[in-house]
Amino acid sequence: MPSIAEQLSAVLGDAFASLELPRELGRVTPSRQNPEIFPFQCNGAMPAAKQAKTNPRELAGKLIDALHGIPQIGAAEIAGPGFINLRPAEYLYGERAAEIAADERAGAPVTAAPKTVMIDFGGPNVAKPMHVGHLRSSVLGDSLQRLFRFRGDTVVSDIHLGDWGLQMGHLITELRDEQPDLVYFDPDITDGYPSEPPVTIEDLARLYPQASVKAKADPERLEISRAATAELQAGRPGYRALLRHFIEVSVAALKRDFGALGVHFDLWKGESDVDPLIPGLVQDFKDRAVAEKSDGAWVVRVAREGDKKELAPLILVTSGGASLYGTTDLATILDRKNEVGPDLTLYVVDLAQSDHFEQVFRAASRAGLAAEGALEHVKFGTVNGTDGKRLRTRDGGTFRLADLISSAIERAGERLKEAGLAADASEEERANVARMVGLAAIKFADLQNYRTTNYVFDLDRFTSFEGKTGPYLLYAAVRVKSLMRKAEREGVAPGAIVVGTQEETDLVLALDAFGTALEQACDNRAPNTICDHAFTLAQTFSKFYAACPILGADHDTTKASRLALAQATLKQLELCLHLVGLEAPERM
Numbered sequence: 001m002p003s004i005a006e007q008l009s010a011v012l013g014d015a016f017a018s019l020e021l022p023r024e025l026g027r028v029t030p031s032r033q034n035p036e037i038f039p040f041q042c043n044g045a046m047p048a049a050k051q052a053k054t055n056p057r058e059l060a061g062k063l064i065d066a067l068h069g070i071p072q073i074g075a076a077e078i079a080g081p082g083f084i085n086l087r088p089a090e091y092l093y094g095e096r097a098a099e100i101a102a103d104e105r106a107g108a109p110v111t112a113a114p115k116t117v118m119i120d121f122g123g124p125n126v127a128k129p130m131h132v133g134h135l136r137s138s139v140l141g142d143s144l145q146r147l148f149r150f151r152g153d154t155v156v157s158d159i160h161l162g163d164w165g166l167q168m169g170h171l172i173t174e175l176r177d178e179q180p181d182l183v184y185f186d187p188d189i190t191d192g193y194p195s196e197p198p199v200t201i202e203d204l205a206r207l208y209p210q211a212s213v214k215a216k217a218d219p220e221r222l223e224i225s226r227a228a229t230a231e232l233q234a235g236r237p238g239y240r241a242l243l244r245h246f247i248e249v250s251v252a253a254l255k256r257d258f259g260a261l262g263v264h265f266d267l268w269k270g271e272s273d274v275d276p277l278i279p280g281l282v283q284d285f286k287d288r289a290v291a292e293k294s295d296g297a298w299v300v301r302v303a304r305e306g307d308k309k310e311l312a313p314l315i316l317v318t319s320g321g322a323s324l325y326g327t328t329d330l331a332t333i334l335d336r337k338n339e340v341g342p343d344l345t346l347y348v349v350d351l352a353q354s355d356h357f358e359q360v361f362r363a364a365s366r367a368g369l370a371a372e373g374a375l376e377h378v379k380f381g382t383v384n385g386t387d388g389k390r391l392r393t394r395d396g397g398t399f400r401l402a403d404l405i406s407s408a409i410e411r412a413g414e415r416l417k418e419a420g421l422a423a424d425a426s427e428e429e430r431a432n433v434a435r436m437v438g439l440a441a442i443k444f445a446d447l448q449n450y451r452t453t454n455y456v457f458d459l460d461r462f463t464s465f466e467g468k469t470g471p472y473l474l475y476a477a478v479r480v481k482s483l484m485r486k487a488e489r490e491g492v493a494p495g496a497i498v499v500g501t502q503e504e505t506d507l508v509l510a511l512d513a514f515g516t517a518l519e520q521a522c523d524n525r526a527p528n529t530i531c532d533h534a535f536t537l538a539q540t541f542s543k544f545y546a547a548c549p550i551l552g553a554d555h556d557t558t559k560a561s562r563l564a565l566a567q568a569t570l571k572q573l574e575l576c577l578h579l580v581g582l583e584a585p586e587r588m
Helices: 005-020 044-051 058-066 092-102 130-150 164-178 201-217 219-234 236-261 273-286 325-339 351-366 401-419 425-448 470-489 502-512 514-523 528-547 557-581
Strands: 029-030 038-041 071-080 083-088 116-120 154-158 292-294 297-300 315-316 344-348 375-378
Touching: 005 029, 005 058, 005 083, 005 092, 005 425, 005 502, 044 083, 058 071, 058 083, 058 325, 083 092, 092 502, 092 557, 116 130, 130 236, 130 344, 130 375, 130 401, 130 425, 130 514, 130 557, 154 201, 164 201, 164 236, 164 502, 201 219, 201 236, 219 236, 236 401, 273 297, 273 315, 273 325, 297 351, 315 325, 315 351, 325 351, 351 375, 351 502, 401 425, 425 528, 470 528, 470 557, 502 514, 502 528, 502 557, 514 528, 514 557, 528 557
Parallel strands: 116 154, 116 344, 344 375
Antiparallel strands: 029 038, 038 083, 071 083, 292 297, 297 315
């Protein structure tokens, strides 16, 4: 089911080809000038004229001549120095609207070349509460997995837990100081450890910062943690058993936090899961001369001729024999290659890690672990406070994600009350609506920006039911749901779509743009195009609803036609909401 723009592009492509010019120059895009008269335009005559060494307007005239008698073309004219303005034939609007209305995907195509896509996002550390810094990776990564899955790709998402560094040594040694008699610290006991964890998530959240502060102030305390980390990584049984407990209680807490945010992962693997692969990987790198010795360390040189800035070698093994984050990341790539075999792996991690990932990706390419371009860093900016700096609590501390979500839901409840919405709902239902609205506020506010853009967190603005916000979109969907329920009560059913008014035409064109928005979102790894499309669709429907009576129309056929357009709008709008991780209530 090609869109109207795709159908016109095919027709224009034929016209260019008839003049022995590249078919791709016939690409049609929405028009910005006089869209009510000519909704589309083609700018291909300009580069074509340069290529053919002829006058652009003269060439545009020949192209328009080639369009005569083509049924999809309602009208065409030359504009400016050689642009071609186009109006589709009237029948295309009704035909395309009927296709969208009947399609469970609301007009969005399935990719012709599906891939297996691995998405690495979230990336929290064991024992550390999630904070606002995890928000962007979580909602962006979740939206990307929804988008690629909907497009038709096979998607595997992995949280990639931080569970294999110095923080584990900090936890072990601090727990040992507090409870030295625990069986895990007896070197003579190597099995039969308790199944119940000796700590809670609250204990871990307390122990880690305690140890970290001590280690920063005392080099000897730091060395004690490093020694424990080395023993853990060397396989000391009691420490390995503690690590399993730390991971167990942390994952349980993380699943609550991610569940509250509406974010899902297929895999809950951590850095510790790939540790067994590291010795073999390092040896393989040495044997094939991918790694070389430098000042006692083993490194992979990743600099390339033509680099604009110097890129340091990736340290595979330190002079002291330790592996680093880069080594673990390479082992993770190997693990994923063996277990999943992805065509593409996306790492949804902030901009600050750009150099690290460039090192890892180049090293993986040199070693043959991944093809060039198969590993991609999906970068994103920061969430800032009104002072332009990273968002912090009033006392300057890190804003916990759970607190951020609670604040948004609480403010959403206040907004609902101020607007007189959900007033007749039960207390339980109101709480659920407030939850949906609160999550929509913070998730849409993040995703509506292009991912590399920094933005200011403004809860009052985000929770508004006016303007380009998540709550506005939820309310738009609820309005259509209310209309559909009323139509059912009155015995009015959707029927054949007949497009007559300008508002109906505009709505069909808005619906028709869904496939393009989906394609751009996937290609750019940027859900903001779906947010933009959803907002445009909601606004266009609002204008249609105001100008075109639906249940109050004079004729039954008009009621049925306009109700079908409303139903198609709701289906597509709810799909858009789902793709960015939002959920609309049945009523407000």
